[in-house]
Amino acid sequence: MTYMLRIMLLLVLLAGVSGLAQDQPVADTAAADTATVDPPAPVTNLTGQDRDNDHGHAIELSWTPSVDDLENPAGDRSVMRYRVMMWRPAFAFRVDTLRQMYEMVRNSYKPIRVYKPLVDSALSMVEQGVTSVAQLPFKVQLPADVDMTDVPQDLLRQTLEDTLETMVGQVEVSKDSVKTFRSTFLDSVDALTAAYATYPNNGRWDSIGAEPPGSGNFRHAGSKDEFSPDFLPDHTDLYYRVDAVTIDPDVYAESEIVGPIQSSGQWYNTGRTVVLVSVIIFTIFTILFVQQARGGKELYVRPLAGIEAVDDAIGRATEMGKPILYVLGLGAASDIATIASFTILSRVAKRVAEYQTDLIVPTYDPIVMTVAQEVVKSSYMDAGRPDDYHEDMVYFVTQSQFAYVAAVNGVMLRQLPATNVYMGKFYAESLILAETGALAGSIQIAGTDEIAQIPFFVVACDFTLIGEELYAASAYLGGEPILLGSLKAQDYAKALFVISAIVGFVFLVLHDITGVEWFTNFKEWYRVSD
Amino acid sequence: MRRQLPFILVFLSGAFMVFQYFVPHESSEFVYEFLLDWLTIIGGFAMVLGIWSLIRVSYDKIQRKRENWGYSVITLAGLFSMIFFGITNWQDGFGFYILQADGLNNPMFVHFFDYILIPIQATMFSLLAFFIASAAYRAFRARSVIASLLLLAALIVMMRFNPLFGAWIEDVANWLMNVPNLAAQRAIVIGLGLGMVATALKIILGIERGYMGQG
Amino acid sequence: MKRSSLLVLAVVVILFAISWILKANQLSATEENYILEAFLITFAAFLTLSVLSFLYKDNPFYKFAEHLFVGVSAAFWMCLGFWSTLVKNLIPRLSEGLSEFFNEPYMPGDYNFFFWIPVILGILLLMRLSKEHGWIARWPLAFIVGTTAGLNFVRYLRSDFIEQISATFVPLLIEWQGVGHFFSNFNLAIDGQFVMMLSNWVIFVGVMCGLIYFFFSKEHTGVFGTASRVGIWILMITFGASFGYTVMGRISLLVGRLTFLFKDWLGLIS
Structure with a gap:
């Protein structure tokens, strides 16, 4: 009993300490200067292409930054960002609407039956202080910039309550309309390629992303899933342009238009070569040491x-x-x-x-x-x-x-x-x-x-x-020596890691001393792309 | 053959999953998505095995009048009534349905959920408050160097908003969370990653067979 | 049953009844099914207290709550799996008749017949219940384990190994303008040159030593042993820090439960 008493005491103490915590002062944000500025010079040399050997549904753009780029001391330094624009036919916007409607119709189809208990339960967990999305039984849709492991309680609660309200408010729709919507939508997706081919008629320019000053490339990575809002059709003529935008969003300079460009998926994704190399090295290590163990070689394993x-x-x-x-x-x-x-x-x-x-x-x-x-x-x-x-x-x-x-x-x-x-x-x-x-x-x-x-x-x-x-x-406990072989392979991989990190360290120091850019490029070797 | 066939299947499905990672072609994507759906569906069937085991163990306890057998009656009563409510519905004056509609929306199913599952679940979860305190108490009796390091770091982070210590403690706590924490997490992640990769590889290659009951 | 246990039981039953009556009385003005509603709230409070009583010691009330919880939750997850996985995702692809029966929108597709395969694998899994044919259950198991192993193999190699390598490339010299400059501008500010460099060094050395601690095929003696000891220190500091970080969050859980008892049930606070 004294044990529990001590614990209670500790609880009270801890609760007291948290009570003493003070609110953080809120920092003032300076009002942005929005005085009108002169139009900047446009970006030049805009090119775009489908990267070879990727998963498709993606286009890479590159350009020479505007002379008036913020990073360029020689110019006006008025370009605050680059807005990447894509030409989209009016039909594509219609497909977007259809997609949303289909999702709505499909999701409102008796959603309460499955999801309402989950949302209820998530809500009560949030009330209990859970702030990690992963722990909730219901996957909440949150803005992309929120840290999913520690969401402010108010935001979580609000989102869940909104979700609940939407669910309850939605009416059940008939089975037929789900079917109809689905096939209409899929047919429309098939017609997208034809719609893009009507450029430059029946469409408008749409912003698809932004890059900070100084940058000269952008990757338009679309989704392969027709049901995703980011869907980008393969084998379709696409047109892009990049705007150099000043602090006043209405003052910008358009680049020349690049297109038509088509994206497509290939049989091998070269962006993942480094993973393939690792797979091969690791497999060789494992097989090698397992063979050694099988051959009766004693492998030392430190006691645990x-x-x-x-x-x-x-x-x-x-x-x-x-x-x-x-x-x-x-x-x-x-x-x-x-x-x-x-x-x-x-x-x-x-x-x-x-x-x-x-x-x-x-x-x-x-x-x-x-x-x-x-x-x-x-x-x-x-x-x-x-x-x-x-x-x-x-x-x-x-x-x-x-x-x-x-x-x-x-x-x-x-x-x-x-x-x-x-x-x-x-x-x-x-x-x-x-x-x-x-x-x-x-x-x-x-x-x-x-x-x-x-x-x-x-x-x-x-x-x-x-x-x-x-x-x-x-x-170790598996009892078979060959299982230990893989431990040795793991250790070699770790050694490889240590060596890479030390080489990286030496390169970075060399870069600081000599200023040779090549020494920082090695980071690229380890980049894996989708 | 009876013993070998499953391992051939393990190799084929595992090797395909590795293969598809490097092959973005539509046909490979297509199979990949099918396989993922299959996994969920098989999992749905497995539920029967679990429920069967629960019923068997409880029934066995009741039949042999083992210690606390009376409570197994409660388990079974809860189980069967919840299943009954979960597959039937009589809401909104539409009559009585079995399996046809809205089992999860059955008012009794919802009541069981709201007034039995949620309160117990939330209370079990709130027990964590007591247990973390008793665990902290346990840590406070630390004797070794290693345990004292753990305790010291825990104290600094726990007291980080305490105005008695001034602003420096918050800086130190943040530094601990951002720097040594990052280093240790990374070391653990790398080790774990390699451990998982190695185990996965052993499974695909049929070296690790313990999970099939032949270990 | 002992006399004292009977007494406790009687007291609990009486308290339950009183709470039920009072709550029903209170709810009668606003709720339609106030008798059921009052019973449910009282029952929820009873279960809450039963679970909390576990902190004192194991007792019949906890056993009751525990066994009820197990039965009800197992059925809950089964029903949820049945409706959301099988009825909602499988049946609409399998057959129009079944979809009709379950009132689900049928989803016709060119390759829907493939969905019979997981059905067959699922049924093979159920063969586990048979004594003679139990071995067949290994096939679906092999499929599940193989697929996930393949998936994990590449996924973790990428996220937990390759991507960690480039993340560890941190500059160990920051704004370096020579030793003299370093010492003349020395300060302990959190964004100062010294603290930032120290942080990067700690990360670099910490990762290395942590990894050395995880070396299994070499004896931890000499320099290697020292590095490994530093590694375990850093691990322990981290565990302490994340332990301390969680303490406060957990205490708020208890506050939430107490709010239910005092607000929703007893109505003592509003």
Whole structure:
């Protein structure tokens, strides 16, 4: 009881401290000077092309900046930005409207049934102080410049309430109109190419983006999805122009028009070559070391405290005659962390079978349950005790985060496991689990790849496998030397990283000393484009 | 063959996903999007397995009168009534429907959601407040150098808005969040990324087989 | 049942009834179904308190809330999955008759017959329930695991490795005009030359040492050992900082729940 009292005291203290917090003063924003300015010189040498070997639906433009660019001390320095304009036929705007209408019709088709409970739940979570979009059961549409991991509560609440209002306000429309809208829309998309070919009639110029002063290129990356507002048709004549805009948006200079340009997708995306090279290098490393291990070469792996603890903990559970609780987390069966956890589970289950201790594996995902049953069963067979295995060791609880936690907490308090092992993906529940286990007096071993949860495990568990150690443990406990081969490959990749970073550092220093631009270009080698 | 076939399937589907990453052609995109849809649909079927396990374990407990078996009756009652409400509807005087419309909009389904699921879920979530305090208490008893570093950093960040310490503490806290935090996160991310990549590769190549129950 | 437990139960039942009556009385002016409404609010408060009682110790009320929660939530997610995945996305592509039955708009398409494949794989997965044919469930599993492994392989290689390399290229000398200039302009301002350079150095050294900590195939001794120790220090500072950062946010969760009890249920605050 005194323990809880101390905790209460701490809570009160912390709440007091946050109460003392003061509001931040609001900075004054200077009023912009909007006096009329002289028209600037236009940009020159505008060219545009489809980049070879990309995913298509994208055009690259480049130009020579205006003489009056802000960055050019020789000119008037009046150009504050470049506005990229594209000619769009009137028909394209009609397609946009159709798309919005189709989306509306489709989405209003009994939206309340599916989404209203989710929005309600999200709203109540927001009221509870959740500010991360990822944690909400409903994906909120927010402006692009908002940090999705920490959204102001008022904004989240407002957006959700608006969404709710729209949903309730929308009327159900008949099935036929969804169908009709869909086919009308798709037919219109097909006609877009013909509409663009009517240039320069029946259309107008539309702003598609802006670049800061000093820049001389722009990538119009459209979407390949007809249902996306950014859809850009391939094999279609497109026309562009770039305006040099001054501080007064009405004063600008138009460039010459470039076009027709067509975009298209190819069989290989060269923007991803660096990934391909990495795939090849990494695969070679892995195969090489796995072969070495297969050939019987001893591979050294440094000891990991968490791994050794696993065996000790199983021994301890046997002595105490208490079960072992193994929690696979909230990941799906295909999440890599869960797969690593399966391998560790197989080792734990084997030991448990040998020592004839009890094993409890409550699961969150039905497929994870299926796989875990399979894993535990074959471990019992390997240990020569197939009769001791029963299907209910591994069972499904529910696919709701906190109901799962409630149930696992119940297991910890009622069955008092000697050891709790948490391996896999964990979110906000990590702390509830680990603290309940610690209060119940179990030895706890944890490992997760969710960086945000590692601190809680570190504080509340006896042993924590940090990040990559989870995968190392999985390779280590898998019991087969060939699994260790990949650890060696990982280390070589890390060494490669260290070398690259040091080379980069040397190049940057050389650039500072010599001023040779080439030394900063190496950054481009690592650029991956879509 | 029974054992080998799944691994051939793993290799083919995995290799295709790697292949499609580099091939932007429409046909590759097309297959890729199909495969993603398939994953969701198979997941939908898997739900049956879970519910079946839940029912079996609860029923077993009740039948054998194991400890706390009475509570399993509550689980089953909650489960079956919620499923019943979820597949039926009798709203708006349209009569009674099974499976045909608006199961999720059934007023009882909504009530269960609003007055059972939401309060318990929110309360479980709010337990975090107590647990973070007790975890903080645990951290405060730190003995080793490493644990003390953790504690010190936690204290600085927790006290960052406290006017008693002056403005410098906020600067230090922000620096901690922006600089060492960035470095450590990056180191962890790289390690994790490589770990995941290596495991994924082992799965595709059939080296890692633990998840099939043959480990 | 013990005498004391019966007493507690009786008190809870009486309190529940009182709350129900009072709440119904209060709501009767504004709500149509005030008796049901009052019951639900009281029940929600009862569940809230039951869960909180877990902090004292495990007890029948918590067990009740926990078991109810598990059953109801499992059914909730199943219904949600059934309607949103199977009915909304699969059925409209599969058959016009079924879409008609479920009142969903049929979505005809040229390649819709492909959607029978996941249906078959899904059914194969259910073969898991059979003792003799359970092994067939490995096929859909192989498909799921293989596809996601392939997806993750390239995705993480790009985001967690290649893109991190270029992100680590930070200039270690900022506005460098020689040692003399550096010392004569030395200050601790957060945007000063020294702090900015120090930050970049800490990032560079921190990433290197952190990575060295994660080296598994080399013994951590000598210089390597020192670097690895610095690595774990930086990791711990980070964990502490993010722990401290979360503390305040979590406390507001509790405040939210207390608001429900005191405002919506008891009506003590408005």
